[in-house]
Amino acid sequence: KQEVTQIPAALSVPEGENLVLNCSFTDSAIYNLQWFRQDPGKGLTSLLLIQSSQREQTSGRLNASLDKSSGRSTLYIAASQPGDSATYLCAVRNLDTGGFKTIFGAGTRLFVKA
Amino acid sequence: DVKVTQSSRYLVKRTGEKVFLECVQDMDHENMFWYRQDPGLGLRLIYFSYDVKMKEKGDIPEGYSVSREKKERFSLILESASTNQTSMYLCASSAPLHRDRGNQPQHFGDGTRLSIL
Numbered sequence: 001k002q003e004v005t006q007i008p009a010a011l012s013v014p015e016g017e018n019l020v021l022n023c024s025f026t027d028s029a030i031y032n033l034q035w036f037r038q039d040p041g042k043g044l045t046s047l048l049l050i051q052s053s054q055r056e057q058t059s060g061r062l063n064a065s066l067d068k069s070s071g072r073s074t075l076y077i078a079a080s081q082p083g084d085s086a087t088y089l090c091a092v093r094n095l096d097t098g099g100f101k102t103i104f105g106a107g108t109r110l111f112v113k114a
Numbered sequence: 115d116v117k118v119t120q121s122s123r124y125l126v127k128r129t130g131e132k133v134f135l136e137c138v139q140d141m142d143h144e145n146m147f148w149y150r151q152d153p154g155l156g157l158r159l160i161y162f163s164y165d166v167k168m169k170e171k172g173d174i175p176e177g178y179s180v181s182r183e184k185k186e187r188f189s190l191i192l193e194s195a196s197t198n199q200t201s202m203y204l205c206a207s208s209a210p211l212h213r214d215r216g217n218q219p220q221h222f223g224d225g226t227r228l229s230i231l
């Protein structure tokens with residue numbers, strides 16, 4: 001059974017710092033891994049998607065990597081800003097369910113201090 | 115940009131009522147999903163649909179049903195609302211996954227915060 005773990009559960013950093021959020025998963029038979037951002041009381045906003053055949057994806061100050069063999073992904077945020085404060089979720093879509101079931105991590109709550 | 119629209123941001127209903135949550139997407143996606151999100155439990159899949167009139171149970175379908183009469187609309191129904199169904203409900207959609215390409219992201223609506231009194 002696929003399990004997705006995110007470490008740390010919460011993180012507080014000063015503005016301008018570069019940071020890394022970690023995601024690990026137990027079953028490497030995945031279609032893709034997706035990183036989301038969630039603001040309080042809101043839905044999920046897709047940040048980056050990495051297909052199982054890819055190693056990394058970049059969008060602006062965000063870079064996500066995937067090491068499928070070790071079951072790990074990282075989300076790197078460069079030059080953090082107070083507006084980056086949110087909960088970040090990673091999610092994997094499993095091959096054995098035809099991709100219909102997505103397993104989410106519990107999230108990392110990020111606070112960037114001005 | 116994909117737009118997934120949930121009909122209500124906040125909803126308050128009474129125990130025993132039949133509750134309808136509506137979700138509409140504008141990208142002609144085959145796949146649609148309903149999740150609930152609770153503190154400490156994360157997101158859990160209630161039901162999903164891979165085509166019109168097709169539906170499959172997710173991990174926690176008890177007390178819920180769904181309807182997909184049109185491709186763009188996926189409705190979640192609480193047959194007889196109970197207080198333990200107070201939660202944030204999230205709808206999502208995606209295009210079909212191709213076996214060799216996992217390049218279809220899920221897109222989410224803004225969520226409906228449902229309170230059952």
